[in-house]
Amino acid sequence: MGKRKVVPFGPQHPVLPEPIHLDLVMEDEKILEAVPNIGFVHRGLEGLIEKKDFNELIYIAERTCGICSYQHGMGYTETLEQIMGVEIPDRAKFLRSTWSELGRLHSHLLWLGLLADGFGFESLFYECWRIREKILDLHELTVGARLIFSVNKVGGVLRDITPEMQKTILETLDVVEEEVKNIQKTFLYDYSVQSRLKGIGVLSLQQVHDLGCAGPFARASGLNLDMRKLGYDAYPYIDFEPIISTDGDCFARCDVRTREIFQSIDIIRQIFAKMPEGDIAVPVKGMPNGEATVRIEQPRGEAVYYVKGNGKKLLDRMRIRTPTFANLPGLLETMKGADLSDVPLLILSIDPCISCTER
Amino acid sequence: MAIMNFGKTMLKNLFLKPVTVNYPAEPAVYPEGSRGHVEIDVDKCISCTICAMNCPSDALKVDRQAGTWTINRFDCIACGYCVEKCPKKCLKMVPGYQEPMGEKTEETFRRPEESMAKAAKPAKPTVTAAPSTGIVSTHNHVSIDVKKCLGCGKCMRNCPNDALAVDRKAKTWSINRSKCITCGLCIDNCPTKCMTMDPNDPDSNGIETYEIELAPIKKKD
Ligand code: SF4
Ligand code: SF4
Ligand code: SF4
Numbered sequence: 097m098g099k100r101k102v103v104p105f106g107p108q109h110p111v112l113p114e115p116i117h118l119d120l121v122m123e124d125e126k127i128l129e130a131v132p133n134i135g136f137v138h139r140g141l142e143g144l145i146e147k148k149d150f151n152e153l154i155y156i157a158e159r160t161c162g163i164c165s166y167q168h169g170m171g172y173t174e175t176l177e178q179i180m181g182v183e184i185p186d187r188a189k190f191l192r193s194t195w196s197e198l199g200r201l202h203s204h205l206l207w208l209g210l211l212a213d214g215f216g217f218e219s220l221f222y223e224c225w226r227i228r229e230k231i232l233d234l235h236e237l238t239v240g241a242r243l244i245f246s247v248n249k250v251g252g253v254l255r256d257i258t259p260e261m262q263k264t265i266l267e268t269l270d271v272v273e274e275e276v277k278n279i280q281k282t283f284l285y286d287y288s289v290q291s292r293l294k295g296i297g298v299l300s301l302q303q304v305h306d307l308g309c310a311g312p313f314a315r316a317s318g319l320n321l322d323m324r325k326l327g328y329d330a331y332p333y334i335d336f337e338p339i340i341s342t343d344g345d346c347f348a349r350c351d352v353r354t355r356e357i358f359q360s361i362d363i364i365r366q367i368f369a370k371m372p373e374g375d376i377a378v379p380v381k382g383m384p385n386g387e388a389t390v391r392i393e394q395p396r397g398e399a400v401y402y403v404k405g406n407g408k409k410l411l412d413r414m415r416i417r418t419p420t421f422a423n424l425p426g427l428l429e430t431m432k433g434a435d436l437s438d439v440p441l442l443i444l445s446i447d448p449c450i451s452c453t454e455r
Numbered sequence: 456m457a458i459m460n461f462g463k464t465m466l467k468n469l470f471l472k473p474v475t476v477n478y479p480a481e482p483a484v485y486p487e488g489s490r491g492h493v494e495i496d497v498d499k500c501i502s503c504t505i506c507a508m509n510c511p512s513d514a515l516k517v518d519r520q521a522g523t524w525t526i527n528r529f530d531c532i533a534c535g536y537c538v539e540k541c542p543k544k545c546l547k548m549v550p551g552y553q554e555p556m557g558e559k560t561e562e563t564f565r566r567p568e569e570s571m572a573k574a575a576k577p578a579k580p581t582v583t584a585a586p587s588t589g590i591v592s593t594h595n596h597v598s599i600d601v602k603k604c605l606g607c608g609k610c611m612r613n614c615p616n617d618a619l620a621v622d623r624k625a626k627t628w629s630i631n632r633s634k635c636i637t638c639g640l641c642i643d644n645c646p647t648k649c650m651t652m653d654p655n656d657p658d659s660n661g662i663e664t665y666e667i668e669l670a671p672i673k674k675k676d
Contacts, residue, residue, distance in 0.1 A: 152511040155534040219465055226474050233486075240490035240548065246534045254539065255488065282461045 100128070103436065107136045111214050111440035114450035118443075122436065130431040132424060138454040142414050149409040150176060150384055154248055160416060161452040163206060164394040166199045166245040168416070168452075171392045173248040174328065175403040178388040180250065185375045186330075188252035193330035194367050195238070195245060196392075197360040198265075201272070202231040203395035204353045204360075207447045208283065211350060214444045215292040220282060227275045230268050237261060252377025262368050269361050280354045284347075293347035297430035297442045300344060309426040310419045311397020313446050316352045317344035323393035334366050346445045353447075383407050394419055396447045418452035485550035490533045492553055495524055497564040499545035503615050503638040506537035506546060519616070522566035529559040542638045596637050596652055599628055603649035604667040610641035610650065621667075629664035 101122045107115030115136040121129040144156055158169035170192055177184060209224030232242045238257050239245045247254045257265070283289060299309075304317040314321055315338060322338035324331045339355045341348035384405030391400050397419030404413040423446040430442050476483065485491065502522055507515040514530035515537060517523070531553070538546045606626065611619040618634035619641060621627075642650045 148511055149509075152509060152536065155511045155532065155536060159532075219468075220461065223464060223468075229474070236489055237486045238488075240486070240488040240535075241533065244532070244534075246490070246536075249539070254535075278460070278464060286461065 099123075105439060109440070111210075111444065112448075113210060114448065116443070116448065116450045118431075118439070120431070120436065120439065125435050125437075127431050127434050127436065127439070130428050132428060134450060134454055136454070137451050139451075141455045142416065145411045145414050147410075150403075150405065150411050151250065153411070153414065154250075155246055157414075157416070158244055158246060158248075160418070160455055161449050162243055163203045163449060164199060164396065164399075164452070165243055166195050166247075167392060167394045167399065169245065169248045170196065171390055171394075171399055171401040172403070172414070172416075173250055174392070175388050175390040175401040176250050176384050176405075178390060179384040179386045179403060179405055180380060180382060182251050182378065182380055184252045185378060186372045187256075187374045188376045190330040190333075190367050190371045191253050191255075191257060191376060192248070193334070194257060194364055195235075195247070196329070197364050197367070198231060198234060198238075199245075200360045200395045201357060202228050202235070203447075204357050205231065205276075207353060207395075207444070208279070208350070211441070211444050212283075214440045215289065217282075217289065220279065223279055227272055227279070230272055234265050234268055237264060249377065251380040252375070254377070256376050262371075266365065266368065269364060273358065273361050276354070276357050283350055283354055290347065292441065293350060294345060296346040296438050297434060297445055298343070298345045299426060299430055301342075303429060304344070304426060307425040307429060308422050309397075310422040311394070311447075312339075312349060312352045312356060313397060313423050313426060315340045316348040318342040321398070323391050323398045326391060328390075328392060330367055330370075333370055334363055336363055336366075346441055349445045383409060384411065387413075396420055396449055396452075397422060416452075416455060418449065418455070420446065420449045420453045423448075424453070487550075489550035490535055490548045491551040492528060492533065492549060493526060493531060493535075493537060494547050494549045495526075495564050496545040496547075497524060497566055499543050500524055500564075500566055501543055501636045501638060502566065503542060503636050503640075505540050505542060505615055505638070505640070508615065509540045510537055516561075523563050524566075525561050525563045527559065527561045528553045529556075542640060596632070597630060597635060597641065598651050599630075599665060599667075600649040600651075601628070601665050601667045603647045604628055604669070605647055606667055606669045607646060609644045609646060613640045613644040615640065623669065626667050626669055627664050628667045629662055631662045633661065 103120045103122050105118040105120055106112055107117045117133040117136070119131040119133065120127050121131070141156055141160055145153065148156060154169050154173055157172035158165045160168045205224050205228035209221045209228065212220035212224060235245065236242050238261055239247045239255055299317050301318040304314045304319050309319070310321065318340055320338055320340055325338065336359060339352050339359055341352050384403065385407035387402070387404040389400060389402045391398055399419055400417035402413070402415040403411060406412050427442065427446045431439065434442060502517055502519040504517040504519065507517045511534060512530050512532050514527045516525040533548065535548050538548055606621055606623045606628070608621040611621045615638060616634050616636050618631045620629045637652065639652055642652055
């Protein structure tokens with residue numbers, strides 16, 4: 097038996113997009129246990145309810161995370177709408193779903209790039225981010241900003257996607273689809289990539305279920321869990337099935353996310369084919385009084401929003417449960433018995449968003 | 456074979472133009488609706504401070520006395536909420552991001568003298584007695600239908616310049632014309648729509664008080 101050592105990992109590490117610290121208890125090259133330590137980017141967003149009124153909070157909720165920013169704003173707005181009993185127009189629902197899916201596309205492409213960087217394939221990393229840039233251009237075209245959308249308001253959305261924009265989006269998506277097909281081959285069939293991903297960090301269906309994991313991380317272990325199936329926004333009108341895999345290793349997580357890219361492209365096409373005409377917002381009067389919980393599917397998994405209002409401008413409570421928070425226990429489980437060299441990959445495989453988690 | 460698959464991509468990339476542009480030598484192209492920075496048409500601004508009150512990042516300062524509108528572009532998160540809130544629609548988001556600078560600076564815009572003239576008028580201390588109840592008073596700018604008024608005080612609470620006073624006990628509704636900046640927020644917030652505004656009315660000063668009937672509040676089921 098070797099001697100036990102503790103290797104500190106993070107909060108700064110070349111492979112980490114965001115700060116998390118892990119104390120890795122090692123025996124030779126194997127990890128016995130990982131002890132996490134978070135709190136490096138806590139910004140007290142939820143505490144801002146004491147200072148900002150509930151409308152301003154939409155813009156603050158969006159800044160919970162730079163990657164799933166749109167969906168944070170949307171989740172919070174929909175919670176308010178539920179409290180205030182606002183039914184938004186159908187077109188607004190379809191628009192919200194369009195932006196959600198565009199957000200998922202860019203998030204998954206970003207993740208694929210980071211994964212490629214994690215296993216040391218730099219050119220693949222740049223290739224992914226080059227493709228992602230096209231999606232960001234679509235964001236800028238439709239909402240005026242690359243990442244922080246700011247188009248939600250209580251009662252609907254602020255901007256419309258015109259037929260010309262829809263045409264541009266569809267054309268761009270055709271190109272993106274071709275290009276992703278190309279890199280997908282490398283991710284899934286390349287011998288060296290496979291040897292880095294296959295059989296690493298395996299979690300069984302039972303484990304992800306018991307640890308309460310969410311999103312593509314859980315779906316890669318065979319858990320059929322997709323909040324879009326709850327039927328919010330335009331999803332009841334869309335024909336899609338959650339993408340699952342059964343292997344539960346890093347390769348399966350990569351596989352699930354690449355296939356979700358194609359799924360998102362397909363969903364956007366369906367949305368544009370079925371988008372109704374009409375208003376994009378309804379006028380809203382009054383202040384939120386009461387409480388509500390909303391669950392939505394973000395690129396990283398299920399996010400839960402809880403808001404409690406008291407009939408005044410300032411809310412009583414706002415709480416966001418982010419998907420990374422749910423996936424951290426799963427991550428620690430995958431680390432047990434893993435090699436030190438696989439730690440970056442394992443961390444990346446949950447698609448961590450630490451800023452979200454700490455809010 | 457898969458390895459050749461990426462090899463092809465790499466070879467192709469060798470002969471393609473770079474996907475990045477040589478910024479700033481080559482100018483960046485922004486789409487039309489790009490939210491770059493906030494621009495103000497200061498001639499139209501009425502210094503109502505609504506934008507400053509609602510800015511999530513407190514980037515705006517409005518000084519009613521000096522008639523200035525100040526933005527700290529480094530604090531501005533380009534959310535566009537002020538643009539949406541401005542009652543006079545004098546703000547807009549235009550393309551072009553904030554350029555880097557050595558230190559955080561503020562940009563101040565001043566309203567032209569003519570548009571300031573009204574705001575500068577001193578309030579007459581006299582209180583005009585109200586005409587008897589039951590008539591729709593058609594006075595300058597904001598008018599009230601005293602028959603419909605519930606005395607709920609919503610107009611008073613929403614007035615950004617404390618121009619209104621509603622007293623349920625004394626059954627009065629009064630407006631300080633010198634303070635009113637004709638933003639129209641009271642009208643937007645009135646539940647019975649008993650207020651109207653005609654911007655073509657001549658300016659007036661002083662406090663006017665009206666007796667109201669306190670129409671019974673209809674309970675929702
Ligand atoms: S765009 Fe947003 S942050 Fe900027 S000044 Fe307007 S309200 Fe404030
Ligand atoms: S909301 Fe508009 S009118 Fe009012 S102070 Fe701001 S810019 Fe001026
Ligand atoms: S228009 Fe109404 S809300 Fe605006 S300042 Fe005048 S009285 Fe106040």
